[in-house]
Amino acid sequence: MTIAVVGVGLIGGSLAITLKENGFAGRVIGVDQSAANIDKAIRRRLIDEGLPLADALRQAGLVVLATPVDAMARLLPETLGLITPEQVVIDVGSTKGQLLEAVKAHPNRGRYVATHPMAGTEFSGPEAAVPNLFDHKCAVLVDVKDSDADALELVKRMYAGIPMQLVELERDAHDLHSAYVSHISHISSFALALTVLEKERDEARIFELASGGFSSTVRLAKSSPDMWVPIFRQNRDYVLDVLDEHINQLARFRSLLIKKDFEAFYQLIEQANDIKRILK
Ligand SMILES: NC(=O)c1ccc[n+]([C@@H]2O[C@H](COP(=O)([O-])OP(=O)(O)OC[C@H]3O[C@@H](n4cnc5c(N)ncnc54)[C@H](O)[C@@H]3O)[C@@H](O)[C@H]2O)c1
Ligand SMILES: O=C(O)C(=O)C[C@]1(C(=O)O)C=C[C@@H](O)C=C1
Incomplete structure (x- = not known):
């Protein structure tokens, strides 16, 4: 599967390298507002290439939003507006209420699964990305009832394969x-x-x-x-x-x-x- 990672920093970069190493992703396309971070991510082999968002979305089966949460609130509706009914979008943000509110009436809401891998470090950027960051940690899936069954199944398989333990919560909780x-x-x-x-x-x-x-x-x-x-x-x-x-x-x-x-x-x-x- 080809994955697009939007925001190739600590979390996006770590997920990219983890999913490539465990075989879940065949190819990873990076999207980032920082050309320097795309270069670093390519040099560290976290991603295979860097593309603008619309080009990356034409090729990816799964899209991972891994920017700061304010940028996500803008990127998520835009991304959902550009995908086909076969594609799946997740975010890895640390907050969920405002993000879920921003897409509650979106016609493609079902293709989106809200997630939060509970793992990280104090460092940022592609230089901080590491492959074993998520091993045996917990991944929270939020408001799963609003996601399509096949989208949810794909995302559960992705996290379980890392391996991470899955926990389901409502957004407020x-x-x-x-x-x-x-x-x-x-x-x-x-x-x-x-x-x-x-x-x-x-x-x-x-x-x-x-x-x-x-x-x-x-x-x-x-x-x-x-x-x-x-x-x-x-x-x-x-x-x-x-x-x-x-x-x-x-x-x-x-x-x-x-x-x-x-x-x-x-x-x-x-x-x-x-x-x-x-x-x-
Ligand atoms: N750091 C942690 O411990 C941790 C753990 C779990 C979840 N998270 C969540 O993961 C997300 C990413 O955090 P991080 O620590 O990887 O940050 P980071 O600073 O390491 O990486 C963020 C990347 O996003 C890029 N970016 C910023 N705005 C963008 C935009 N509008 N379009 C495209 N790219 C953009 C930056 O250039 C950078 O490469 C955040 O939402 C954070 O809440 C962080
Ligand atoms: O261990 C760290 O350095 C972290 O900051 C990771 C940590 C946390 O445990 O608070 C930070 C934010 C996240 O959303 C998830 C994990």
């Missing part, structure tokens, strides 16, 4: 749980990086003293604003909901420190340790 489990961690890490950069003016000390603790909690702060600002714009309400709770929790630690109530501090850490039950 997807955006709420993504805010709670994924999006808040990024704000927390951006804020931590800003905190340390503000307080520790001696950058050499950051480099010397940073060990696993700081590095692991600040890793996500390296993530690109090009990807994350559109996510926060689209998922603002659920992110605000969980951010308020996060600020409350920070305030609890602050208040106990001020009161020198280290017994309660101990209990709070024990409560936090409960996360070990879920994530080993």
